[in-house]
Amino acid sequence: MPVIIPAGTTANPRAKTSGKSSAKSAANxxxxxxxxxxxxxxxxxxxxxxxxxxxxxxxxxxxxxxxxxxxxxxxxxSLRARSLSTQRSYALGLVIARNPDVLASDPFFPSFIAGVESILAPEGRALVLSVVPDEETELRTYRSLVADGRVDGVFLSDLRHGDPRIPLLAGLGLPAVTLGRPDGPSPFPAVTVDDTPGVMASVAHLVALGHRRIAHVAGSSTLLHGSRRSGAFTSALREAGLPEGQTVETDFSVAAGSDATRRLLTQDTPPTAIVYANDPMAIAGLGMAHELGVRVPDDLSITGYDDIDFCRYVYPPLTTVSAAPMVWGRAAASTLLALMENGSANDVDLPAARLVIRGSTAPSRG
Amino acid sequence: MPVIIPAGTTANPRAKTSGKSSAKSAANxxxxxxxxxxxxxxxxxxxxxxxxxxxxxxxxxxxxxxxxxxxxxxxxxSLRARSLSTQRSYALGLVIARNPDVLASDPFFPSFIAGVESILAPEGRALVLSVVPDEETELRTYRSLVADGRVDGVFLSDLRHGDPRIPLLAGLGLPAVTLGRPDGPSPFPAVTVDDTPGVMASVAHLVALGHRRIAHVAGSSTLLHGSRRSGAFTSALREAGLPEGQTVETDFSVAAGSDATRRLLTQDTPPTAIVYANDPMAIAGLGMAHELGVRVPDDLSITGYDDIDFCRYVYPPLTTVSAAPMVWGRAAASTLLALMENGSANDVDLPAARLVIRGSTAPSRG
DNA sequence: TAGCCTTTCTAAACCGGTTCAGGTTTGGTC
DNA sequence: GACCAAACCTGAACCGGTTTAGAAAGGCTA
Known part of the structure; x- marks a missing residue:
């Protein structure tokens, strides 16, 4: 049963400094x-x-x-004294509302946070992180971060359609930066990596390989990037003059990716290629294909999205779209700091994610 | 170029309340x-x-x-006023010192953090997170968290041999909880999930399947859990009366796991089973085996550690050891709060991680 | 030489809580 | 009815900064 004795000066804030200027003993x-x-x-x-x-x-x-x-x-x-006096906390907030399972298999946030930190640390600001299970808790968390004055600004990730957080934060007067451009009006600067070109390039790549029956395992359509990726998929097919492809909506989880793949591959005329909305689902799809005896890339080509570390090391290595979450984190942090400093900041458009071709795609034999 | 106008009361802390008790206008x-x-x-x-x-x-x-x-x-x-007055911040800190790549493919922290949050949030405490690239920055980060009074206590993860953070924090008088039992003297309570039984069970399982040439892809030996897992591996072999097995040390990264696997499998008499120190490396190993034309589990059995979500969905699904990072996070948070409340807290031993047998292990044909 | 700016600086209020020394009540005992 | 202790409460100091009103000193103009 370890006992912690608080160190010298921290001990009792109210401790009298024993006597007047009592012998300059090396005590306190x-x-x-x-x-x-x-x-x-x-x-x-x-x-x-x-x-x-x-x-x-x-x-x-x-x-x-x-x-x-x-x-x-x-x-x-003293940061604390200064905080009280200036009514600022010198900290920024990130609230992540995700099912822990989905969060765990998605390496976006660790990298994003590493990028954010690389900007905040030298500025002497801290990052306050909250991971919450649902949307209701999420909104409550924002409110209490503001009420407690824990943060001076926040990052808004996983944008949704008609995202309720935007009016909430605008109303609370809390500076924010959105990761991606919201679909409604927003007073906040957006730091964006356009994911449309990456998805379109994936489809174009598959079409060039001769694929005609291309399916899409989409993420949640309530998430803006989920629906934008599937929109890009659809219009890429149209541009290529192909009929509408099958799309299965999921929640971005590994389990859902696996299920969706089974559904697609056990049909009478299964697709010869599948475009996944993220890498974890693509990797799960790869596993499912193996299980069903469908060879990748011989019988089935697959592409992912994000270029997580795993992609290079599964077999066959995964063709995917490479975003750069760390750079994104950096840009978002800089923008948020600028916003707080100047009262305004410009939108930032980062280089669009690009297609990385590896072994999981090959000419169609269908 | 969005412009943010801070909301009413937040605007100017020093703003006179216009006049005396000026008409109770619904203004401020x-x-x-x-x-x-x-x-x-x-x-x-x-x-x-x-x-x-x-x-x-x-x-x-x-x-x-x-x-x-x-x-x-x-x-x-007001949290801020209270902070100044009580000299406490009502927040806890987590400093993660990892290469972003390794961090990104390791789902431990997201789950752990979700667990921590589930305890902190209802208590009105926040989590301050730092992700830093190296050990030097890490120590600096602890110092400045304390100097700024950002946190009242911290979680110590990724314990190392003779971990310098322990004397540092003890000296600073900051309450802490270690994730696992440190190898030196420590004034802090430890919240532990014993990983020895899981590794031993993996080996025993493989031995029971008839494997005799079992190799180990270990994590970094500077990390306590890395070296403990490989220690467990070695003694499990000895207990089974087998000769010492090959061990390859890595940095826990997916890339290293892949490399190590290639080295092991391209020898004259390759092992018939490999025990990996974490799941990401095992999954990379699976990919490498595929690439080399080594069939899993027919020619090679493999086991991982952690039971990340992917395990169930790769093919064949991965036999692994299931720790419970979320539960761990909960326990660590509760212990840290108790420590801060009472000045002392008991060590906690969580149920040992247990082996989950799936399709990646099968009887040896070697 | 008076009058008026400017520049430099001080004193005190303020942010919004916590804590402590001591003042009033209250009630009980003898 | 005097004495005392306990219970309840107030006033003021304190945490350590920021900010503002205005004092003091110096320089310039008329």
């Missing part, structure tokens, strides 16, 4: 506050604050002296 | 602070605080009245 390193710096520099608290946040009205030499003293004493302004 | 909903509640309830601020934090010394009826008024006015104490 006295906390360095703005007061101490001010006294030592022979100026008032206020002026130290001004010097720190370099605002006008401080004589140049005075400013230098103050900063010098601050450095000597190793003073770092 | 006046902020409800503890002062307002106190005045309305006819008591002092202090007493409201006491009532809220139900501490002794408040007459029962008074307490009820105060809480009643608070509810009527919809008062929620």
């Amino acid at each position: 390193p006295p906390k360095v506050t703005i007061e101490v710096v001010a006294k030592r520099a022979g100026v008032s608290k206020g002026l130290v604050s001004f010097a720190l946040n370099n605002r006008p009205g401080v004589a140049p030499e005075t400013r230098v002296r103050i900063l010098q003293v601050a450095k000597e004493l190793g003073w770092k302004p | 909903p006046p902020k409800v602070t503890i002062e307002v509640v106190a005045k309305r309830a006819g008591v002092s601020k202090g007493l409201v605080s006491f009532a809220l934090n139900n501490r002794p010394g408040v007459a029962p009826e008074t307490r009820v009245r105060i809480l009643q008024v608070a509810k009527e006015l919809g008062w929620k104490p």
Whole structure:
């Protein structure tokens, strides 16, 4: 039963500093506050604050002296005090509303977050993460993040049709950045990776290989990128002059991808190619094809979306569309910071995801 | 170029409330602070605080009245003010030091975090997440989380040999919980899922199937669970009376798992079974076996570790060891909260991970 | 030399809670 | 009725910054 004894200064915030300036015993390193710096520099608290946040009205030499003293004493302004005073938290939020299973098999967020962090950390901002099971909890979470003043801005991922979070956040006055362009009006800047070209390229690639019966295992249509990918699929077929292809809607989960594949392949005239809306489903589809004795890519070509690490190492390696979640995270973080700094920020369009051709696609024999 | 106009009350913290009690226009909903509640309830601020934090010394009826008024006015104490005053942040931290690639293919953290959240959210605590690229940054991150008072406690994952974070955090006086038992002295409670039995069971299972040449694709030996798993592998072989097996050390990445598999299978007398230290590597191994024309499970049996969602849907489905990261997250969060509450907490031993037998293992023909 | 800006700086209010020393009641005991 | 302790409550200090009103000093103009 380990016992934790809080360290020196943290112990009791209200602890009297025993006596007056009691012998400078090496006991409690006295906390360095703005007061101490001010006294030592022979100026008032206020002026130290001004010097720190370099605002006008401080004589140049005075400013230098103050900063010098601050450095000597190793003073770092207290984030908490500053938070109370400025009504800001210097942290950003990310709320992920996903079934843990789906989340677990989708490597998007870890990479995205790594990208976000690479921008936030040097700025001294933190990321507050929430993972919630459903939409209701999600909205409640946003409300309480705001009510508690935990964050100064948020990232909006997994955009949905008529996304309720947008009016909610706009109403709460919380700055936000959307990952992708929402379908309704939005006061927030959007950081977008267009996924249409990647899907269209997949279809074009398959058509060029001679495939005519191409099916699509789509993600959830309530998710904007889900429905946009399947829209792209449909119009790519049309452009190629092919009849409408089969589309099976799923929830993006591995299990659903597997099921959908079984349904498609056990028909009388199964497709010769399947375009999946994400990689995990494509990998599950690959497994199902094996199980059914359908050879990939000989009997069936498949393509995924995201280019997760696995793609290169399954057999055959997966033809897929490569987005760059880390770059996306970086761009989103920069944009959100700019928005908070300036009150406005431009939309950012990142390079469209591109098709990476590997071994899971081959000429049609159908 | 969207422009965000901060909402009403958030606008300017210093904004005078225009005039005195200027016409109760529906303009600015006046902020409800503890002062307002106190005045309305006819008591002092202090007493409201006491009532809220139900501490002794408040007459029962008074307490009820105060809480009643608070509810009527919809008062929620300001987290920021409370933070400054109590020197606590009501948030917990998780710092993940991993190469983004490895992180992305490992579903442990998303599930773990979902578990953590399920405990924290109802308690009104937040999770501050950092993803950092290397150990140096990691230690710096801990220091600054403490210096900024961002968190009141942290989770220590991916324990290493002689982990430097333990003395660091002990020195900083920050409560922590370790995921697994560290190899050195630690003042922190450990929440553990013993992974030895799972690995031993894997080996036993393979031995029972008649395998004699069993190899191990291990994770990084600097990671405690990496070396423990390979230790378990070695002693399981010994117990079975088999000669020492081949072990290839990796960094847990999919790429390394693939490489290791190629090395093992292209030898003169390749193993008839491979025990992988995690699922992603096992799945990559499966792909490599396919590529080399080695049939699984006919020519080669393989086992993984973690039981990620994919296991069930690759072909053949993967025999693996099922830990329960979500449960682990829950337990770790509860333990950390208990530690912070009471100053001490007991170690927790969760049920050991258990073997799940699927199609990737079969009797040896070697 | 008075009058008026500017620049530099200080003092004090403020953010919104928590906590502590001490003041009033209340009730019980002898 | 005096004394005392316990219960309840208030006022003020405190956490550590930011911000504003205005004081002090210096420079310029008329």
